[in-house]
Amino acid sequence: MATRASLSLTEPNERWIQAQIDSKEFTSRSEVINDLIRKAREVEDIRARLIAAEMSVAEKGWVTTSQE
Structure with a gap:
């Protein structure tokens, strides 16, 4: 449902x-604004995942795997 603003x-x-x-x-x-909001939300999600990954590395250290 769309909301007018x-x-x-x-x-x-x-x-x-x-x-x-x-x-x-x-x-x-409206299309321009909705696209900008979608992109901002994607950036926000990516940033949150990067922060979580950085925190995991800080807590656990790097995990390396070898495919040899």
Whole structure:
């Protein structure tokens, strides 16, 4: 279910969003914003996994496996 929201954008951000629409990559401001949010969520997820991996290495040390 979609929720409507009102956003205030700076002029440079508005121009960038409009350029994305003009390039035919997106058809609406909503598509641009939803794509940006999806990408931000992906980055957030990747960052959390990297932090967890770094913590594991810090706690357990490097684990090496040989396929010999």
